[in-house]
Amino acid sequence: MGVFITFEGPEGSGKSTQARLLYERLQALGYPVLLTREPGGTRIGELIRRILVDLRHTEMAPTTETLLFAAARAQLVSELVRPYLNTGGIVLCDRYADSTFAYQGYGLGRDLDELQAITTVATGGLWPDLTFYLEIEVEAGLRRKRMARDRAVEATNPASTFTTPPEWNRLDARDLAYHQRVAAGFTALMSNDPGRWRRFAAEQPLDALAEQIFSEVVPVVQHVFRPEARG
Numbered sequence: 001m002g003v004f005i006t007f008e009g010p011e012g013s014g015k016s017t018q019a020r021l022l023y024e025r026l027q028a029l030g031y032p033v034l035l036t037r038e039p040g041g042t043r044i045g046e047l048i049r050r051i052l053v054d055l056r057h058t059e060m061a062p063t064t065e066t067l068l069f070a071a072a073r074a075q076l077v078s079e080l081v082r083p084y085l086n087t088g089g090i091v092l093c094d095r096y097a098d099s100t101f102a103y104q105g106y107g108l109g110r111d112l113d114e115l116q117a118i119t120t121v122a123t124g125g126l127w128p129d130l131t132f133y134l135e136i137e138v139e140a141g142l143r144r145k146r147m148a149r150d151r152a153v154e155a156t157n158p159a160s161t162f163t164t165p166p167e168w169n170r171l172d173a174r175d176l177a178y179h180q181r182v183a184a185g186f187t188a189l190m191s192n193d194p195g196r197w198r199r200f201a202a203e204q205p206l207d208a209l210a211e212q213i214f215s216e217v218v219p220v221v222q223h224v225f226r227p228e229a230r231g
């Protein structure tokens with residue numbers, strides 16, 4: 001079995017940035033490593049993502065939203081994550097099932113036991129070995145994300161703003177109170193399962209954060225076979 005590592009945290013905390021930096025570093029060291037994201041990561045999952053993030057989909061029922069996330073996750077786990085872990089590789093995932101509990105559970109008020117049941121169906125009970133939580137003040141994270149979006153708008157055709165990353169999507173656009181419930185939800189999730197989580201302040205230089213993350217990963221991937229390792 002390989003190693004499954006996920007990144008969680010509020011919008012704009014740097015999950016995608018750090019997942020990519022870790023991916024590049026592990027790859028350069030010769031580790032078999034796969035980088036993917038939720039919702040999405042597969043052809044079918046990316047189509048589901050488009051439905052989920054579309055700003056026009058204001059009528060989406062919370063149950064629909066929950067089940068679409070679960071459907072995308074089921075596809076990701078069965079198509080990519082499990083097969084890759086079975087080959088002994090490292091899978092890095094930008095968000096995973098914890099986000100369901102934080103966003104649909106604590107954020108939207110869905111019953112947590114019900115979410116647990118849905119999640120178990122979607123994942124077959126697969127949980128990460130290690131989860132990084134990048135902690136940032138909700139407003140600061142949203143500001144970072146909005147700035148990234150604005151820079152992208154300036155640089156590209158405005159008509160394509162919401163289809164090209166970095167995006168500002170239906171889930172980001174929810175009110176501040178929602179995002180604060182989500183952040184409090186993550187804190188509760190961490191205290192329920194402290195062994196799996198590594199919590200870091202997101203408001204520090206990229207490289208410093210990447211170093212801290214890498215030093216936590218080293219012991220966890222020690223047993224992974226590196227076919228391309230030299231010396």
Ligand SMILES: Nc1ncnc2c1ncn2[C@@H]1O[C@H](COP(=O)(O)OP(=O)(O)O)[C@@H](O)[C@H]1O
Pocket residue numbers: 009010011012013014015016017018144145147148166202203204205206209
């Ligand atoms: N440590 C950091 N310090 C300052 N800006 C950062 C840092 N990490 C990421 N950013 C910037 O913040 C924005 C959001 O980062 P991103 O990785 O997309 O966050 P997330 O995936 O958590 O939403 C991007 O513009 C990114 O370049």
Ligand SMILES: [Mg+2]
Pocket residue numbers: 015016017094
């Ligand atoms: Mg991201």
